[in-house]
Amino acid sequence: MASGAVADLRAWPGAKPAAWIGAAWVAAIVALVRFADPLTLQRAALGVYLLIALYGLWLLVVQTNQPSLGHAGFLAAGAYLTAFLRLRLGLDGVSAAVIAMLAAGCLGWLVGIGSSRLRPPFVALSTWAFGWLVVISIGAFPSVSGGVAGINLRAPMSIRVDALGLLLRFSEAGHLVLASLILALVLIGLRSAEESWLGRAWAAMRSSAGLATSLGYDLVGMRRWTFFVAAALAGLSGSLAAQLLGVVDPTLYSASVSLGLFVAVMIGSRLGFFGPVLGLGVVGGLPLLAATVLPSASTAPVRGVAVAVLTVVALVLSLQNGRRPAHHGRPRDAPPLAALRPRRRPVAGGAPLLVATGLTRRFGGVHALASMDLTVLESELHAIIGPNGSGKSTLLKCLSGSIQADSGRVDLAGLSLDHLDERWRARAGLVRTFQRVVVMPDLTPSEHVQMGLRQRSANSGWLAALLRTPGYRDAALSGRQDAQRLLRVFGLSPWADADPVALSGAQQRMLQLATAVATGPRLLLLDEPAAGMGPEDVEGLATALFRLREMGLTIVVVDHNIAFVRRLADRVTVMHEGTTLSQGTPRQVVADPKVRAAYLGTAPQVVA
Amino acid sequence: MNLSSLLQVLLAGLAAGAVYGLVGIGFGIVYRMSGVLNFALGDLVSLPVFVFLFALGGGGAVAVAGPGPLAVAGAAIGAALCAVAAAVALQRFGVAPFLARGSTFGWIAATAAAGILIQGMIALRFSAESYSVPDILPVERLGRDGVIDLPGGGVLELRLLVVLALALVLALAFDRWLSRARTGRAMRAASDSPDAARLCGISPERLQMLAWGIAGLLAAAAGLLVAPSRPLTLSLGVIVGLKGVAAAVLGRLGSARGAVLGGLALGLTESIVTNTSLPAFALGSLQLPKLGPASGAQDVVGLLALVILLAVVPGRLGGAVEQAD
Numbered sequence: 001m002a003s004g005a006v007a008d009l010r011a012w013p014g015a016k017p018a019a020w021i022g023a024a025w026v027a028a029i030v031a032l033v034r035f036a037d038p039l040t041l042q043r044a045a046l047g048v049y050l051l052i053a054l055y056g057l058w059l060l061v062v063q064t065n066q067p068s069l070g071h072a073g074f075l076a077a078g079a080y081l082t083a084f085l086r087l088r089l090g091l092d093g094v095s096a097a098v099i100a101m102l103a104a105g106c107l108g109w110l111v112g113i114g115s116s117r118l119r120p121p122f123v124a125l126s127t128w129a130f131g132w133l134v135v136i137s138i139g140a141f142p143s144v145s146g147g148v149a150g151i152n153l154r155a156p157m158s159i160r161v162d163a164l165g166l167l168l169r170f171s172e173a174g175h176l177v178l179a180s181l182i183l184a185l186v187l188i189g190l191r192s193a194e195e196s197w198l199g200r201a202w203a204a205m206r207s208s209a210g211l212a213t214s215l216g217y218d219l220v221g222m223r224r225w226t227f228f229v230a231a232a233l234a235g236l237s238g239s240l241a242a243q244l245l246g247v248v249d250p251t252l253y254s255a256s257v258s259l260g261l262f263v264a265v266m267i268g269s270r271l272g273f274f275g276p277v278l279g280l281g282v283v284g285g286l287p288l289l290a291a292t293v294l295p296s297a298s299t300a301p302v303r304g305v306a307v308a309v310l311t312v313v314a315l316v317l318s319l320q321n322g323r324r325p326a327h328h329g330r331p332r333d334a335p336p337l338a339a340l341r342p343r344r345r346p347v348a349g350g351a352p353l354l355v356a357t358g359l360t361r362r363f364g365g366v367h368a369l370a371s372m373d374l375t376v377l378e379s380e381l382h383a384i385i386g387p388n389g390s391g392k393s394t395l396l397k398c399l400s401g402s403i404q405a406d407s408g409r410v411d412l413a414g415l416s417l418d419h420l421d422e423r424w425r426a427r428a429g430l431v432r433t434f435q436r437v438v439v440m441p442d443l444t445p446s447e448h449v450q451m452g453l454r455q456r457s458a459n460s461g462w463l464a465a466l467l468r469t470p471g472y473r474d475a476a477l478s479g480r481q482d483a484q485r486l487l488r489v490f491g492l493s494p495w496a497d498a499d500p501v502a503l504s505g506a507q508q509r510m511l512q513l514a515t516a517v518a519t520g521p522r523l524l525l526l527d528e529p530a531a532g533m534g535p536e537d538v539e540g541l542a543t544a545l546f547r548l549r550e551m552g553l554t555i556v557v558v559d560h561n562i563a564f565v566r567r568l569a570d571r572v573t574v575m576h577e578g579t580t581l582s583q584g585t586p587r588q589v590v591a592d593p594k595v596r597a598a599y600l601g602t603a604p605q606v607v608a
Numbered sequence: 609m610n611l612s613s614l615l616q617v618l619l620a621g622l623a624a625g626a627v628y629g630l631v632g633i634g635f636g637i638v639y640r641m642s643g644v645l646n647f648a649l650g651d652l653v654s655l656p657v658f659v660f661l662f663a664l665g666g667g668g669a670v671a672v673a674g675p676g677p678l679a680v681a682g683a684a685i686g687a688a689l690c691a692v693a694a695a696v697a698l699q700r701f702g703v704a705p706f707l708a709r710g711s712t713f714g715w716i717a718a719t720a721a722a723g724i725l726i727q728g729m730i731a732l733r734f735s736a737e738s739y740s741v742p743d744i745l746p747v748e749r750l751g752r753d754g755v756i757d758l759p760g761g762g763v764l765e766l767r768l769l770v771v772l773a774l775a776l777v778l779a780l781a782f783d784r785w786l787s788r789a790r791t792g793r794a795m796r797a798a799s800d801s802p803d804a805a806r807l808c809g810i811s812p813e814r815l816q817m818l819a820w821g822i823a824g825l826l827a828a829a830a831g832l833l834v835a836p837s838r839p840l841t842l843s844l845g846v847i848v849g850l851k852g853v854a855a856a857v858l859g860r861l862g863s864a865r866g867a868v869l870g871g872l873a874l875g876l877t878e879s880i881v882t883n884t885s886l887p888a889f890a891l892g893s894l895q896l897p898k899l900g901p902a903s904g905a906q907d908v909v910g911l912l913a914l915v916i917l918l919a920v921v922p923g924r925l926g927g928a929v930e931q932a933d
Contacts, residue, residue, distance in 0.1 A: 069716070114916070117922050121643075136847070256724045256727075
């Protein structure tokens with residue numbers, strides 16, 4: 001455990017290459033400032049400003065799976081607001097830029113509210129409409145927006161330093177330096193965020209809504225915040241770029257620009273962190289190339305066609321949904337199992353942990369649950385079985401919060417869960433798994449399990465990650481160790497850093513279980529965990545569940561497989577037609593004539 | 609405002625709304641068949657109009673009263689065929705490959721890019737700001753130059769009535785076809801369950817192309833009906849397309865009837881809002897502009913409606929909200 005220095009830059013994993021890149025960049029800027037003409041400097045600064053906006057969009061599209069097709073609208077918002085602040089209210093350039101950034105962020109927050117519950121195609125639709133709304137508003141209110149001609153900002157950007165009695169004006173070189181500084185901050189910030197719990201949250205947002213919520217993440221809130229950040233970056237970029245150009249030009253915020261930004265992000269999406277740089281290079285470069293090849297054509301449609309052609313090319317090249325695949329490591333040799341200290345099995349039959357009383361749920365005329373009661377004791381492995389249609393899935397969903405019961409109560413360790421939605425129940429300690437396992441191709445199993453860790457403590461927060469405090473490094477190390485331990489319990493250690501798509505179906509299900517356990521739940525609800533598994537895998541699953549129970553976890557398993565349940569469970573509840581048919585130890589329940597009648601039917605009465 | 613201008617406002621709204629409904633039907637059927645939101649629909653509305661202009665005048669301005677009825681009819685048919693071909697091509701080459709690979713971003717970007725590609729190609733040929741489009745409906749023959757005098761002063765534009773009637777007839781015909789005709793019912797079957805449909809000898813792939821073709825046809829009809837009443841710009845199609853999407857969303861992306869009703873409601877609201885002048889506010893040196901007729905502000909209403917609708921009632925749309933599992 002390191003101690004001492006508060007911020008140790010050498011601890012950054014990417015420190016060496018970053019230092020080289022930084023040095024090269026500084027050298028490039030110095031060379032440009034010294035030797036280049038103002039037009040080239042302006043182009044370079046504009047490119048860097050666009051990169052800032054592009055990284056915001058990268059956060060939205062690649063990291064959190066929200067395709068924003070109207071991003072130029074935020075650039076426009078920043079630019080037009082800056083014009084208003086500078087020309088009508090007389091603010092200086094830098095203050096105007098900061099205010100414009102925050103305002104654009106708020107606008108992004110609003111757009112995010114509108115799309116936070118939508119699937120990606122509809123997010124695309126909503127943001128596409130937003131982008132067009134901005135374009136049309138610019139044209140529809142020419143007295144405010146200057147219409148097609150735009151707004152002339154007259155004076156270049158300046159900042160007033162009253163303490164020194166200075167008025168600093170930004171030349172093109174000044175803009176280039178400012179842009180580079182801002183971009184550097186943005187890159188460092190995003191990288192640190194990726195390494196902190198935020199990166200895990202983004203991974204959860206990319207996975208599926210159900211998984212993220214079941215692990216306790218606030219999906220809707222996080223989506224709005226990422227929209228805020230992305231829009232703020234775009235607004236800042238638009239504001240500064242407009243001040244660089246000296247004019248707010250409406251053609252810079254058209255729908256094809258929005259699409260061009262989207263394409264740029266997608267082109268680089270498989271390259272990881274520096275993808276957007278390449279994307280901008282391609283998207284920015286091609287129209288210039290086309291303009292030189294076809295000098296007589298007017299630029300706007302050429303640019304449009306070029307963007308469209310580029311999109312097709314980009315799509316052919318990157319037919320996946322974006323993001324690089326997980327790191328392909330060689331499967332390491334499984335580390336030796338720590339000898340299990342023989343532990344006294346905790347007495348199953350402790351205090352009641354989960355108590356559900358009188359749960360009722362109807363779907364139309366069908367009573368899926370009819371006054372269902374369930375009591376699960378602490379540290380026990382409780383199985384719920386029943387024929388198809390007996391209401392097991394509905395019960396599971398009512399317990400976890402996916403659906404609301406019509407009536408009844410659910411208490412967890414005395415705390416009423418009735419008013420808590422799925423996410424808060426997960427945070428209270430009731431975590432469920434799903435029948436369908438979806439694997440995220442861009443996370444290694446170790447990273448996948450760590451997604452369940454959420455934010456363990458303040459030490460894994462964004463700022464701590466930024467500064468690489470010792471507390472952060474300890475938390476990161478313990479997080480990795482916890483993940484490793486869980487992978488070992490589920491028999492996945494050799495594949496900790498492998499490509500998750502290579503895992504078998506049973507192993508993927510174990511991975512899902514490990515992720516759920518990583519949240520540190522009090523009660524685990526498993527929905528048919530053994531479905532589709534062969535006998536060996538069922539063995540592995542049973543062993544894992546035994547180990548979890550020994551660690552003190554309470555587990556509720558819903559399953560069909562009576563043999564599996566019989567050797568695993570401490571107590572069994574049999575459901576039939578929405579209510580409890582029988583309850584007790586496996587032996588008792590199997591011998592119960594009512595259970596036999598429900599599963600196997602009764603002998604036909606012989607009519608004499 | 610007096611009765612006759614109120615009548616005009618309402619009629620204009622209904623006519624525009626019916627056209628939006630047509631576009632919305634196309635959007636809805638594509639969504640139900642392939643699960644795809646067609647971002648190029650608006651450009652499929654403007655493409656046939658420009659093809660129509662091209663067939664009549666070859667890239668320059670066309671005298672509104674110039675071409676004879678046969679030329680007009682021929683050009684209109686050619687334009688509609690172009691739209692259908694473009695739609696089907698988009699489905700085969702721009703959407704199906706990505707659907708097969710499960711790449712959502714792929715078809716999103718492909719359809720959006722196709723729209724911009726169409727716009728770019730049109731712009732290469734048609735470089736003026738706006739064009740006026742000859743009417744495919746010979747409305748001037750009716751009444752007095754296409755208008756009816758109302759008792760008590762004021763006039764009623766017959767064109768609006770004809771457009772409204774035609775659009776409703778088309779929508780009704782399509783709705784009937786979907787529920788009665790063999791192919792229509794096959795299409796509904798395939799959209800509900802492609803695998804089961806295959807077992808019945810229905811080819812979902814063929815029907816997908818048919819759905820997109822129908823969307824193109826309806827878009828062409830919408831474009832040719834609406835284009836003569838406004839100066840034609842490049843972005844007109846996109847705007848009409850987005851409003852058509854709003855109409856479909858209002859209709860819960862479900863039936864054709866929903867899209868038409870949604871479109872009518874949208875058109876009415878739009879027309880009423882933009883024909884009621886707000887007094888000009890003065891905030892210091894800032895003046896809010898009047899929302900009057902013949903301004904782009906009319907389009908703001910429709911787009912705002914779409915964004916707000918998606919935000920407020922996503923759960924009532926088929927499949928817009930993510931499912932837990």
